[in-house]
Amino acid sequence: MSILQAIKNKVRSRSIHVSYVDVGSCNGCDIEVLACLAPRYDIEQYGIFVHNNPREADVLIVIGAYTHGWEEKLAPLWEKIPDPKAAIAIGNCPISGCCFDRRGSYVDPPVSKHIPIAAEVPGCPPRPTEILNAILSVRDLVFADWEVKRR
Amino acid sequence: MTASLYWYLREFARIEWVxxxxxxxxxxxxxxxxxxxFPEPTGKACQHALFCMMVCPAVGAIDVVHEGDGWKPRIHKGHCxxxxxCVEACPNGVLMSGRVLETMQAQGTALLVSFRISIDRDLCTGCGNCVTACPVNKQIDAQLGAGGHSSNDEVIMRVDDGDVQVLHEEKCTGCKICETSCPTQAIQIARILEGIQQPVEGGGP
Structure with a gap:
C-alpha cells in the first residue's frame, strides 16, 4: 500500500459526508437519525458530517418503505453520488416494508430492489447507536483502500 | 499589548482546555x-402454544419452527x-428481552390469551368438518367419526341435532383449523387478549 493510499484512508476515515433521504417513512427513524446529530450521540465527533447534498455525499441513508413517488427519483439520486459510495437502509421499512407492506398499500419495499444497499439496520426504529455503528462499519469496509479494491 | 497576548496564550495553553x-x-x-x-431465547423449552405469533403486531416477525426434537421461536430481523x-404473552417464559420479564414479575402483570368460538346457526350445515379437523378433539376422542358425532362429553364441540354444539370452549388452542375446514364459514374463532394485573405485596411501584 502506497503512502498516498495510507493518507487517503486516514483522511476518509475521519471525513464521511452523509446525505439522508426519506422515501416514505413514518418519521420515527428520522427522529433517531436526528438524535445522532444531537449532543448525546454527536455524530460529528467521528468526523461524519450530515448535509443533504448527494453530490458531496459518501454515504446515503435511506429511510422509509419506498413509495411510488420515488420511482424515478431515488435511482438518479444514487447516480449523482460520486464514488466511493454506500447506501445504508435504516429501520424495518426499507428492509421489509414493516407495517406498511400489506395488500392495497402503495409502497414497494425492499429498497435494495432499486439501489444497491451496503448495510441494513433493522429495528422500528433502530437505536442511534446502531445507526452510528452501521455508518462506522460501512466506512471501514467500503472506503478503506477503495482505489486498490477497484483495480 | 504584551500583557494581553500573555493572558491570551495562558488561557489557551491550559492543559484541560487543550x-x-x-x-x-x-x-x-x-x-x-x-x-x-430483539427477543432472545432464555433456554426454557417451547411448548408450542403459539401465543407469541398470535400477539405479534408486526407482519412476519416471529414464527415457531420444529428444530431437532422441539419447537423453537424464530425472530426475523427487519420485521420485528x-x-x-411475544415475551409477555409466552406462558412458559421462552423468550426474554430487556427488563420485560423482570417488570412483569415485579408488577404482577400478564397477558392472557383466550378463545371464543362462535357458530352461525343459519350457515352451519352440521357436516362435522370442524369437529373432525380439530386437533384437540382428536386427542380427546380418538373414535371421532367423519360425521362429527361423539359420545364423549369432554370434546370441545360435536354435532348434535344437525348442528355443531360447543361444549368446552376453554380447551380451544386457537389454531383456527376449524375455520379453514368449514365449507360455509359458519364457525369463527375470536382470539381474545387481555392484560391482567395481580395485586403485589406492598402495592407495587
Missing part, C-alpha cells in the same frame, strides 16, 4: 442494559419491531 479541544468525546456507543432488544409482546 485536552478537551483535541480529545473531546461524548458517551461511548453502548446499549443500556434496560434496552428492549421489538415491542416485547
Amino acid at each position: 485536552r478537551k479541544f483535541f480529545f473531546a468525546r461524548t458517551a461511548p456507543l453502548v446499549t443500556p442494559a434496560h434496552f428492549r432488544g 419491531i421489538r415491542c416485547g409482546l
Whole structure:
C-alpha cells in the first residue's frame, strides 16, 4: 500500500459526508437519525458530517418503505453520488416494508430492489447507536483502500 | 499589548482546555442494559402454544419452527419491531428481552390469551368438518367419526341435532383449523387478549 493510499484512508476515515433521504417513512427513524446529530450521540465527533447534498455525499441513508413517488427519483439520486459510495437502509421499512407492506398499500419495499444497499439496520426504529455503528462499519469496509479494491 | 497576548496564550495553553479541544468525546456507543432488544431465547423449552405469533403486531416477525426434537421461536430481523409482546404473552417464559420479564414479575402483570368460538346457526350445515379437523378433539376422542358425532362429553364441540354444539370452549388452542375446514364459514374463532394485573405485596411501584 502506497503512502498516498495510507493518507487517503486516514483522511476518509475521519471525513464521511452523509446525505439522508426519506422515501416514505413514518418519521420515527428520522427522529433517531436526528438524535445522532444531537449532543448525546454527536455524530460529528467521528468526523461524519450530515448535509443533504448527494453530490458531496459518501454515504446515503435511506429511510422509509419506498413509495411510488420515488420511482424515478431515488435511482438518479444514487447516480449523482460520486464514488466511493454506500447506501445504508435504516429501520424495518426499507428492509421489509414493516407495517406498511400489506395488500392495497402503495409502497414497494425492499429498497435494495432499486439501489444497491451496503448495510441494513433493522429495528422500528433502530437505536442511534446502531445507526452510528452501521455508518462506522460501512466506512471501514467500503472506503478503506477503495482505489486498490477497484483495480 | 504584551500583557494581553500573555493572558491570551495562558488561557489557551491550559492543559484541560487543550485536552478537551483535541480529545473531546461524548458517551461511548453502548446499549443500556434496560434496552428492549430483539427477543432472545432464555433456554426454557417451547411448548408450542403459539401465543407469541398470535400477539405479534408486526407482519412476519416471529414464527415457531420444529428444530431437532422441539419447537423453537424464530425472530426475523427487519420485521420485528421489538415491542416485547411475544415475551409477555409466552406462558412458559421462552423468550426474554430487556427488563420485560423482570417488570412483569415485579408488577404482577400478564397477558392472557383466550378463545371464543362462535357458530352461525343459519350457515352451519352440521357436516362435522370442524369437529373432525380439530386437533384437540382428536386427542380427546380418538373414535371421532367423519360425521362429527361423539359420545364423549369432554370434546370441545360435536354435532348434535344437525348442528355443531360447543361444549368446552376453554380447551380451544386457537389454531383456527376449524375455520379453514368449514365449507360455509359458519364457525369463527375470536382470539381474545387481555392484560391482567395481580395485586403485589406492598402495592407495587
